[in-house]
Amino acid sequence: MKKQNEYPDYMWATLKWPEIAERLKLVDTAILPCGAIEQHGPHLPLDVDFYDADYLAKKVAESCQDPKPFVLPPVPYGVSYHHSEFKGTICVTNNSLSTLIYDIGMSLAQNGIKKIVILNGHGDNAPTLKYAAQMINRDAKIFVCVETGETSDVDIYDLIKTHNDIHAGEIETSTTLALRPGLVDMDKAVDETLDLDNEFLDFTSERGVSWYAHTKLLSKSGVMGNASLATEEKGKIIWDIMIRKMTEFVETIKNTPADKLYQNKY
Numbered sequence: 445m446k447k448q449n450e451y452p453d454y455m456w457a458t459l460k461w462p463e464i465a466e467r468l469k470l471v472d473t474a475i476l477p478c479g480a481i482e483q484h485g486p487h488l489p490l491d492v493d494f495y496d497a498d499y500l501a502k503k504v505a506e507s508c509q510d511p512k513p514f515v516l517p518p519v520p521y522g523v524s525y526h527h528s529e530f531k532g533t534i535c536v537t538n539n540s541l542s543t544l545i546y547d548i549g550m551s552l553a554q555n556g557i558k559k560i561v562i563l564n565g566h567g568d569n570a571p572t573l574k575y576a577a578q579m580i581n582r583d584a585k586i587f588v589c590v591e592t593g594e595t596s597d598v599d600i601y602d603l604i605k606t607h608n609d610i611h612a613g614e615i616e617t618s619t620t621l622a623l624r625p626g627l628v629d630m631d632k633a634v635d636e637t638l639d640l641d642n643e644f645l646d647f648t649s650e651r652g653v654s655w656y657a658h659t660k661l662l663s664k665s666g667v668m669g670n671a672s673l674a675t676e677e678k679g680k681i682i683w684d685i686m687i688r689k690m691t692e693f694v695e696t697i698k699n700t701p702a703d704k705l706y707q708n709k710y
């Protein structure tokens with residue numbers, strides 16, 4: 445009787461197989477959240493990227509029109525070798541992650557899914573997830589995309605004060621304060637900003653070129669940004685933006701017939 449709210453029919457893993465079979469006739473879009481278990485400074489839990497990607501995927505599906513896209517169980521582990529000098533970080537290799545994502549994607553295609561939105565909560569998973577997406581597209585010929593904040597980053601960076609706030613800083617501390625304040629130790633929140641006065645090496649510059657570094661060499665605490673500027677209110681605003689923009693994006697994908705997505709050369 446309470447089934448509708450407690451176990452929404454878009455959550456892949458809690459459906460029975462005949463229910464999935466019926467629903468697949470109506471919906472061909474699935475969201476796959478991917479995260480990481482890695483250090484997030486002395487004040488945030490290790491699961492920020494994993495929890496947030498899962499939360500965003502569910503909120504987006506909930507905000508979509510019926511029939512809502514499927515939401516898959518999240519992939520908790522990611523490519524986090526650059527944080528491995530900090531205890532608690534669990535890292536899987538690029539090869540392991542891409543193989544897993546490829547297998548999940550091929551299996552989804554076999555089930556009848558024609559559009560996969562990989563919702564990535566951890567920036568450094570991006571190259572690996574994009575590689576897997578290409579391989580799924582090559583072999584299953586379905587639409588696969590990877591979203592790592594592109595739909596809303598511009599709005600969020602307009603909102604916050606810190607430049608290069610990329611890890612456990614103003615943004616992630618605010619978004620965690622908004623969802624799980626009991627897990628944030630604000631008295632341990634530190635500020636460590638990156639002094640990158642080169643627009644090409646700047647992580648958040650529009651002209652920034654991708655480069656890679658071990659976090660320990662850039663930050664003593666593991667924070668890259670200004671955690672002390674975080675507030676719950678800011679976090680709520682950021683969540684609203686992310687959910688709204690990502691919902692817009694997923695609706696577009698969901699409502700465009702699969703063959704049209706190709707025709708339009710997206």
Ligand SMILES: [Zn+2]
Pocket residue numbers: 484492493565566611612616
């Ligand atoms: Zn993070």
